[in-house]
Amino acid sequence: MRIALAGQPNCGKSTIFNNIAGYKAITSNFPGTTVKYMETRTHVFGFTCDCVDLPGTYSLTAGDPAELEARRHLLSGDVDVILNVVDASLLIRSLELTLQFLELEVPMVLCLNMMDEAQRKGIQIDVKKLSDLLGIPVVPTIAITGKGLQELFVEVLKVYEAKRKGKTLKFSKDIEAIISDLGSVLHSEWPVNEKVPSRFLAIKLLEKDEFFIKEVRGVIHLFKEIEKFQEQLEQIHGVPSDEVISSERHALAMNLFERASTVIHPPKKDFRIVIDHWVMHKFFGYLILAGVFYGFFNFIFGIGGYIEEPLMTLFNEWIGDLEELFGKESLALFLSKGVLQGIAGGIAIVLPYLVPFLIGLSILEDIGYLPRVAFLMDIFMHRIGLHGKSIIPFILGYGCSVPAVMATRILEFPQHRFIVSILTTMIPCAARITIIFALVAFLISPNAALAIFALNILVVAIFGKILSLLFPYPEASLGLILEIPAYQLPPVRNTLKKSWYRIREFIVIAWPILIIGSVLLALLEYGGGEKYINWFLSPLTHALGLPFPVGTTLIFGLLRKELSLIMLTQALGTTQVLTVMTKTQIIVFTVFITFYIPCLATIAALWKEIGKKGALLTILFTLSVAILLALATRVFFGIVR
Amino acid sequence: MTLDQVYENRKAKVIDIKGGIGIRQRLGQMGIHPGDEITMLRYGALRGPILIEVHGSQVALGRGIASRIMVEETE
Ligand SMILES: Nc1nc2c(ncn2[C@@H]2O[C@H](COP(=O)(O)OP(=O)(O)O)[C@@H](O)[C@H]2O)c(=O)[nH]1
Numbered sequence: 001m002r003i004a005l006a007g008q009p010n011c012g013k014s015t016i017f018n019n020i021a022g023y024k025a026i027t028s029n030f031p032g033t034t035v036k037y038m039e040t041r042t043h044v045f046g047f048t049c050d051c052v053d054l055p056g057t058y059s060l061t062a063g064d065p066a067e068l069e070a071r072r073h074l075l076s077g078d079v080d081v082i083l084n085v086v087d088a089s090l091l092i093r094s095l096e097l098t099l100q101f102l103e104l105e106v107p108m109v110l111c112l113n114m115m116d117e118a119q120r121k122g123i124q125i126d127v128k129k130l131s132d133l134l135g136i137p138v139v140p141t142i143a144i145t146g147k148g149l150q151e152l153f154v155e156v157l158k159v160y161e162a163k164r165k166g167k168t169l170k171f172s173k174d175i176e177a178i179i180s181d182l183g184s185v186l187h188s189e190w191p192v193n194e195k196v197p198s199r200f201l202a203i204k205l206l207e208k209d210e211f212f213i214k215e216v217r218g219v220i221h222l223f224k225e226i227e228k229f230q231e232q233l234e235q236i237h238g239v240p241s242d243e244v245i246s247s248e249r250h251a252l253a254m255n256l257f258e259r260a261s262t263v264i265h266p267p268k269k270d271f272r273i274v275i276d277h278w279v280m281h282k283f284f285g286y287l288i289l290a291g292v293f294y295g296f297f298n299f300i301f302g303i304g305g306y307i308e309e310p311l312m313t314l315f316n317e318w319i320g321d322l323e324e325l326f327g328k329e330s331l332a333l334f335l336s337k338g339v340l341q342g343i344a345g346g347i348a349i350v351l352p353y354l355v356p357f358l359i360g361l362s363i364l365e366d367i368g369y370l371p372r373v374a375f376l377m378d379i380f381m382h383r384i385g386l387h388g389k390s391i392i393p394f395i396l397g398y399g400c401s402v403p404a405v406m407a408t409r410i411l412e413f414p415q416h417r418f419i420v421s422i423l424t425t426m427i428p429c430a431a432r433i434t435i436i437f438a439l440v441a442f443l444i445s446p447n448a449a450l451a452i453f454a455l456n457i458l459v460v461a462i463f464g465k466i467l468s469l470l471f472p473y474p475e476a477s478l479g480l481i482l483e484i485p486a487y488q489l490p491p492v493r494n495t496l497k498k499s500w501y502r503i504r505e506f507i508v509i510a511w512p513i514l515i516i517g518s519v520l521l522a523l524l525e526y527g528g529g530e531k532y533i534n535w536f537l538s539p540l541t542h543a544l545g546l547p548f549p550v551g552t553t554l555i556f557g558l559l560r561k562e563l564s565l566i567m568l569t570q571a572l573g574t575t576q577v578l579t580v581m582t583k584t585q586i587i588v589f590t591v592f593i594t595f596y597i598p599c600l601a602t603i604a605a606l607w608k609e610i611g612k613k614g615a616l617l618t619i620l621f622t623l624s625v626a627i628l629l630a631l632a633t634r635v636f637f638g639i640v641r
Numbered sequence: 642m643t644l645d646q647v648y649e650n651r652k653a654k655v656i657d658i659k660g661g662i663g664i665r666q667r668l669g670q671m672g673i674h675p676g677d678e679i680t681m682l683r684y685g686a687l688r689g690p691i692l693i694e695v696h697g698s699q700v701a702l703g704r705g706i707a708s709r710i711m712v713e714e715t716e
Contacts, residue, residue, distance in 0.1 A: 285686075376686075378690045379688060388703060479704065481668065
């Protein structure tokens with residue numbers, strides 16, 4: 001049995017999915033975070049069921065890639081039951097999408113989630129009535145507590161066994177007449193795909209859906225015919241045909257809402273409105289924003305620094321012991337040192353900063369602070385020539401560049417996606433943040449680290465402006481349209497599991513690479529091979545005034561950014577970096593690392609999102625920016641000193 | 642009048658949306674169609690976006706878009 005979870009962003013889909021899948025999907029309180037879809041296999045009452053969490057979509061018109069993807073999957077014939085999750089407190093808007101799902105004529109169950117929120121808003125829903133009106137089972141749930149989920153899957157199973165489809169809710173008579181005329185024309189004139197119901201197709205063509213229009217454009221006489229139907233509809237109603245259909249659907253949804261629910265009391269004025277008054281305030285909002293990020297920074301540094309110091313001392317002692325044990329020039333020493341340094345790098349340098357960072361980011365995401373940041377920052381993003389929604393990939397970029405690059409799909413125009421993809425790779429990801437913390441904040445001063453973050457934002461802003469002038473996107477580009485979901489208390493279990501999921505990715509994927517890389521470097525050193533790499537990179541290291549052995553670390557950084565840091569201590573032959581590098585050198589090195597070529601995983605993501613040329617351009621671009629900035633930093637400190 | 646001219650905490654009803662199919666669709670998805678009632682919650686700093694409430698959900702709209710939504714005040 002194949003179930004597809006579908007619904008609008010933030011309806012609680014991922015929470016339900018996690019409940020059955022054991023936290024594989026990433027939930028968050030940000031519209032549109034599920035960009036790629038997740039799949040899991042579970043067993044429900046003895047049935048094997050493959051469950052897909054589709055990207056949250058507001059509608060089934062092919063507006064952006066995420067929506068197209070969701071629709072493609074639903075129409076592929078690979079779905080036995082659509083599990084439509086809706087936010088019961090936003091029923092009217094949600095029902096519009098439900099109506100569109102019904103048009104697909106696939107067996108379906110409606111999950112009325114967030115019943116607690118609906119109750120708070122004073123909305124009482126007659127579940128039985130709604131079920132009768134739609135012709136599908138309707139199950140009320142509260143996903144965060146797991147309430148109703150059992151019943152939900154019982155209904156899914158029943159629908160699956162009975163292959164029970166919902167009702168086709170009819171539009172006004174005249175519109176239905178046109179739909180059915182067009183439907184029969186399509187039926188005879190066009191090799192209609194069995195999986196795509198002809199009523200659905202007719203509606204989409206009347207809605208001027210880009211995807212389907214493109215499909216028929218080749219068949220000229222058919223296309224002319226369709227245009228005639230569109231005009232007919234426009235003449236009767238006096239508005240464009242797409243608007244006729246969407247108004248009809250809206251009216252249907254309103255009608256359903258009125259018949260199946262009653263507002264028993266006005267929404268309870270809750271403290272969240274008061275919070276928003278300050279958080280989104282014209283002036284205090286920005287103070288709070290600065291405070292939150294400053295606090296966040298200190299939180300990570302406080303915890304990380306506190307843990308890093310004693311651990312490093314411990315590992316240094318052990319490395320000293322190794323030298324005594326194996327003798328100075330032996331292969332055994334090089335190997336064991338490589339392994340130990342790889343392990344030490346993970347435990348003592350990366351994890352102390354990564355763990356608090358990821359937990360902090362999860363909390364900010366889950367309570368729903370990020371859309372507020374987008375609201376506050378929109379105007380500034382426009383000043384640098386970018387769309388307000390670009391802030392989303394940028395913020396995600398502080399976690400990891402890969403999801404950030406994928407999140408650019410929420411932007412409408414390819415040119416725009418292109419620019420933001422390139423820029424977001426320059427935002428320091430968790431790995432690079434660790435480097436900034438462990439080298440600059442820890443060895444020099446927290447304020448110097450803050451300065452690097454500030455420099456980074458400034459540089460991204462400047463290049464945002466330059467790139468948006470070089471690759472202009474259509475003036476018609478729409479401004480911000482973004483839902484601001486209600487705050488949610490971060491469900492502790494959920495937040496922790498989500499952070500754990502991300503941390504685990506470091507432990508099982510990155511850490512082994514770190515250890516292998518570390519051993520590789522030790523072997524290179526033993527055989528003298530690293531000299532050649534360093535020699536090859538010496539023009540660069542020389543120009544930047546960095547120690548000769550640093551060259552190799554930059555190459556390793558291409559695999560995983562954390563490697564640069566761990567390799568650094570190894571290449572220099574000491575963990576007391578300050579004894580062999582000046583403060584200026586450390587800053588120049590960190591600046592270079594922050595901006596230069598993204599890691600392999602990110603390059604792969606770029607390749608997929610903006611193509612080979614885009615990926616190559618990003619490599620060249622970031623490399624030049626990094627070299628220029630590192631040089632500038634060197635010159636600056638040369639003058640200041 | 643246009644939506645961006647409505648005062649904070651006032652309600653207005655959408656009469657028409659000026660613009661092509663793209664803008665109509667995106668607003669429609671958020672539950673904004675001709676005939677719907679919108680509450681203006683707040684203005685962003687400078688000429689930043691506005692925050693409105695429609696059918697129980699909060700939506701941020703850029704000023705450019707807001708100025709294409711024709712409304713009449715209802716209270
Ligand atoms: N109050 C309440 N919050 C919920 C419920 N279900 C999910 N949430 C919260 O709503 C937010 C969005 O949920 P998520 O699963 O990420 O939604 P998705 O975007 O549809 O995947 C999260 O902060 C959840 O903790 C519910 O039934 N009641």
